[in-house]
Amino acid sequence: MKPATLKEIAQKLNISVSTASKALKDYPDVSKKTKALVHELAKTLNYKPNSLAVNLRNKETKTIGLIVPEVVHHFFSSVIKGIISQAEKKGYLVIILQSNESYKLEKKQLNLLMQQRVDGILISLANGTADFMHLNEIVAQDKPLVMFDKIAKLVRCSKVIIDDRKAAYDATQHLIDIGCKKIAHFRGALLPQNSIDRFLGYKKALLDNQMDYDPSLVYICECGDKSFEEGKTNALQLLEDHTDVDGIFINTDLVAIGALTAFQEKGIQVPNDIAVVGFSNWFMSSVISPSLTTINQPGFLMGKTAFKQLYKEIKSKKKNKPIALKEIILQTDLIQRASTTLSS
Amino acid sequence: MKPATLKEIAQKLNISVSTASKALKDYPDVSKKTKALVHELAKTLNYKPNSLAVNLRNKETKTIGLIVPEVVHHFFSSVIKGIISQAEKKGYLVIILQSNESYKLEKKQLNLLMQQRVDGILISLANGTADFMHLNEIVAQDKPLVMFDKIAKLVRCSKVIIDDRKAAYDATQHLIDIGCKKIAHFRGALLPQNSIDRFLGYKKALLDNQMDYDPSLVYICECGDKSFEEGKTNALQLLEDHTDVDGIFINTDLVAIGALTAFQEKGIQVPNDIAVVGFSNWFMSSVISPSLTTINQPGFLMGKTAFKQLYKEIKSKKKNKPIALKEIILQTDLIQRASTTLSS
DNA sequence: TTAGCTTACGAAAATGATTTCGTAATTGAC
DNA sequence: GTCAATTACGAAATCATTTTCGTAAGCTAA
Known part of the structure; x- marks a missing residue:
């Protein structure tokens, strides 16, 4: 048959x-x-x-490639959902690859996608990605490329992001507003732009409020698949290093939940002893106890928006029109929950 | 360029x-x-x-299709991760589609994948899928097809599943072992095989222990994207209907977490008033309070196994060898946590 | 010298669909 | 009856690659 x-x-x-x-x-x-x-x-x-024959003739595959650092991840799976739902509407299929936060794998996968002749590429960078040659090559070969969430500012392509600095500023300001005097920060890995920006937002909020910025209050998490454990160990370390911290702004919800668990085990009261703000608004954060104050990061919308932009660029290219690069910044907001709601 | x-x-x-x-x-x-x-x-x-030309000539795309009911879902994203990691090793790319639990969409997407000439298809059925013509067509066209988790027994293809009936039996038996006398069940939707099997396992455990099976103790959840809310409303309804229930076995962790939340709001003590067992071992279940006893469902392994079987079938087909269909049953185990650990 | 062999290359078919161009047949107008 | 227009179809090129089958040229051995 x-x-x-x-x-x-x-x-x-x-x-x-x-x-x-x-x-x-x-x-x-x-x-x-x-x-x-x-x-x-x-x-x-x-x-x-036979779509192979059709594609060969039309020189398009009606397929796009998507590279994310991690699939089992509330935020990224929301983004994926946004992308594939939107892609389907336009008759596009999505090939999904996972870089496992590895620069080497990311590079290899980009090559795979180019070989497969996908019509465009969506990518969120791995933490390990420090140089951008592989991305610049894509751009040089005139293949539509849109980066989202974890981006490289220096690559000439469209980007869909949130204002990480502002969001982090808001989170930190919130801790200050509820009366925190000594605020720690669990930041992400050193390279990714968003973890840098969140750190800078934290720092700026402190300085704007005439509070000291103390580097020893900043702890690093790789935010890979060991996020939860990292949150726990960092929290325990923090308790040893500083007895008088009364607030933490944490780079990612999952890390924050690890920290909450450690505090619970140590008998530290959240929020009365230490108030905690996370980042991303994972579903989990609303159902744990105490529920976690966090920054809502619109994953589904980000996916949808990123695809839309990529689609525009694919269309433009087909018509030999110049591509208008865009940097789209999505809105975030602070969701206050129990972890920063003082009972007083 | x-x-x-x-x-x-x-x-x-x-x-x-x-x-x-x-x-x-x-x-x-x-x-x-x-x-x-x-x-x-x-x-x-x-x-x-140019892979298009190569594929056209070789009549293979080195691409497989994957249809899942929902992407933002701990279990399914684990499966996806298992599939794409294994596929990459064998040089295969994965096109992912989401059926949104809709039969109609599922059908359309299968067509899309056939048109795209993927080398094989992996699928976990939508809740809404009642007839299997669309699947039988795939089989009739001799396209390798492997179903996982939510399967249709009557379709002649390989399957990778867990022994849902046994797992549910174990879960219920565990509740009986810790002394529960009146055990409710929040089951899944009516059609999916696994929700039927879990229900049957629950029932059998009761009867094997000379306990009454009372249909009014069984509540239905669609387990779509409103699982958490369903858990809450079902739990509240249960409290109204039966005052003396002391244990529940719940079809999915997320529903169970909804129920736990409702109990907490109503001041019901878990596990001392009501013990709760979930299903799937979502990461969340280990960090909420009280932590949730559940059945560990090996998503990553299931994805890996499903791809391996599909790969074998693709290979066999290429060599014109007959395909040996398999039904692979993966091991599950009960993970006891606070929600069934009585403080006595 | 010629049959047989190796070496190194090219022509052409094949994959399946699309599209341009050409052509035969029919119709209509004058 | 002739020219022009219309209708309905097919041949062939195209997309990029792969592979089979030739076929020259050069060499060796009888």
Whole structure:
């Protein structure tokens, strides 16, 4: 039961392949009778155009590539959902790859996608990515590329992000507003732009409020698949290093939840002893106890927006129009929950 | 900067396309000198074979399709991770689609994948899927198909599942063992095989222990994207309907967490008033309070296993060998946590 | 010298669909 | 009856690659 081809249809009806093709595509220069015959036979044979052949001719695959650092991750899976739902509307399929936060893998996967001749690429960078040659190559080869969330500022392509600095500023300001005097920060890895920006937002909020910035209050988490454990160990370390901390702004919810767990085990009261703010608004954060104050990061919308921009660029390219690069910044907001709501 | 083709290489070197092709593939009937020239030029032009043309000729795409009901879902994203990590090892790319638990969408997406000429398909069925014509068509067209987790027993294809009935039996038995006398069940939707099996396991455990099976103790959740809310409302309803229930076995962790939240709000003590067992071992379940006893469902392994089976079938088909269909059952185990650990 | 062999290359078919161009047959107008 | 227009179809090129099958040229052995 091999899939039928145009050739077979043509042979059975004693017409040429070109006529069969034109009949199916409703060209005006095919008689109604022939059209009817072709359509009928196509249906009974369950004919579906071989997309490989079509793509080869049209030089497009109607497929895009997506690289994320990690799939089992509330934020990224929301982004994925946003992307594939939007892509489907436009008739695009999505090939998903996971870089495992590895620069090497990311590079290899970009090559794979180029070889596969995807029409465009969406990517959120791995933590390990320090140089951008592999990305610049994509751009140089004129392949539409949109980066989201974890981006490289220096690569000439469109970007969809949040204002990490502002969001972090808001989070820190919130801790200050509820009366915190000594605020720690669990930051992300050193390289990613967003973890840098969140750190800078934290620092600026402190300085704007005439509070000291103390580097020893900043702890680093890789935020890989050990985030929860990192949160715990960092929290325990913090308790040893500083007895008088009364607030923490943490780079990611999962790390924050690790910290909350450690505090619970040590008998530290959250928020009364230490108030905690996370980042991302994972679903989990609303159901744990105490529920976690956090920054809502619109994953689904980010995915949707990133695809839309990529789609525009693919279209432009097809028409040989210049591509207008954009940097789109999505809105975030602070969601206050129990971890910063003092009972007083 | 269009990607280079064999033709261009051939023209620049004044040789034929066939010679260029053979040079790159190291055929014996090309002189070393020519080979060297071709390889060199290919490198400087950054030549990559056009996979569309290659695929058209070889009639394979090195691509598989994956349909899941929902992407933002701890279990399914673990499965996805297992699949794409394994697929990458074998040089396969994965196109991911989300059926949103809709039969109609699932059908449409299967068609899309067939049109795209993927080499094989992995699927976990939507709750809404009641007839299996669309799946039987895939099988009839001789396209390798492996179902996992939410399967249809009647479709002739390989399956990777857990023993849902046994797992549910174990969960219920555990509640009985810790002394529960009246055990409710929040089951999944009516159609999916696994929600049926879990229900049957629950029932069998009751009867094996000479306990009454009371249909009014069984509540239904659709387990879509409103799982958490369903858990809450079901729990509240249960409290109204039956005052003396002391244990619940719940179809999915997320629903169970909704129930826990409702109990907490109503001042019901878990586990002392009501003990709760979930299903799936979402990461969340280990960090909420009280932590949730649950059945560990090995998502990553399931994905890996499903791809391996699909890969075998793809290989067999290519060699025109008969395909040996398999039903692979993965091990589950009960993870006891606070929600069933009585303080006595 | 010629039959047989190796070496190194190219022509061409094949994959399946699309589209341009050409052509035969029919119709209509004058 | 002739020219022009219309209708309905097919041949062939195209996309990029792969692979089979030739076929020259050069060499050796009888």
